[in-house]
Amino acid sequence: MTDPAEPARRDAAPEAARPRAGGSPTPGLANPMAADIAAQAGATPAWTDFSWLVIQLARCIREGEVTFSGVNSSLAMLACLLAQRAYPFRFTYINVAGGVDPHPARAPVSSSDPSLFEGSPAIFANADFYDLCLRGGMDLCFLGCAQIDATGRTNVSLIGSPEAPRVRLPGGGGAVVMLPTARRVVTWRIEHSSRSLVERLDFVTAAGRMATLVTPLAVFERDPDLPGARFALARLRPGVELDAVRARTGFAFSADGLQAAEPPTAAERETLAILDPDGRFAADLVR
């Protein structure tokens, strides 16, 4: 790590939930596990882990919706900033810094940086955006996770047993009330492993209306209107084998609805390059 960065910038993953793949990360490759899979399968160079994650998250954003990104959510923040610029529709982007449709000159290191209300015509602070979600006014909420299970329940509290945790995590912020009340929740992991995609969570921080999980290898979807519905594989990153994803996923899933992933568009690629001009965000995934 050479760039200074906010401590909370890393995805909320405890070491215990991170992959223990052999070898050290290779510069330019987002993480060793994905790189191994990509190499074995001869993956197409259209995507990097970084571009796949941000663009798949951005594609969850829909016209006219109220969309939110919170703390420790750089990839979700980038997805919202990308969608503002690359997609031919309007939506409302609110964030934990209090911004409403902000237009920061550049994407800040932290997803709670005050520049996220630059150009904002209003401050819609914590009490307001939580209340909005709780009363059913939040269409899409990006919420992080350390562990996630097949029904989209998340753990951001601890690893180990609740009585004697091995690792204490930062906690859910508002997840315990936002996951059940947002109309749709989207989450992500920067690695794809059976340590974080689990059959059984060490602790259930929040449960509710999870719709989409994006990893460097795949996109899973479930119907948030069906309590207990399980994730199904929706898209595979080109070049990634289904068996490899099954081997690295701690829960069983259906692949019946699997569809081909659309390649990144020129607008998506160009906007992402503008948002990360010196590759700092992409490099951060390597750590």
Add this chain to the structure above:
Amino acid sequence: MTLVSGLRAAAQGVPFMPIAGVFGSDLARTNGWRTVRDPYGDTEVYAIPAVRPDVAVIHAAEVDALGNARVFGTPFWDHPLTRAARRVLVTAERLVPTGHLARQPELTLVPHFMVEAVAIVDHGAWPGSCHPLYGVDYPALQAWMDDSPGALARHLEAAPEREAHD
């Protein structure tokens, strides 16, 4: 957010605050949260017990000699926190005349009668930000993550207040 519900209960002088969500979370068990039934209907909601802090300390951009405090940008949780606490202490970037605040009274987050004491602490939010005066000091935050021996002393040595005290 459940914490804020507790603060809101305290601010409003009631023993608990109903809140949406929470169902399905282990946090209800570990925190001992219980549900109540809507007395006007059948809905069951979680009730978060009141949280009444003894002291709230907030950092403001401007304060006058009486304790009227202004916060620019997002107030995060300053509002419920200062209303819930028994005592409120304010640190601020700079002292301004009361007349300056009176020109735009809607910008004052905490009126003086709720504030027990103020201190002027230039760059007091460091290594965090104080909008619009300065942004986040990311290198300092990174250094703050260091947990090796002497790290706290090095952090305090680097703090802006240090210069003022020397």
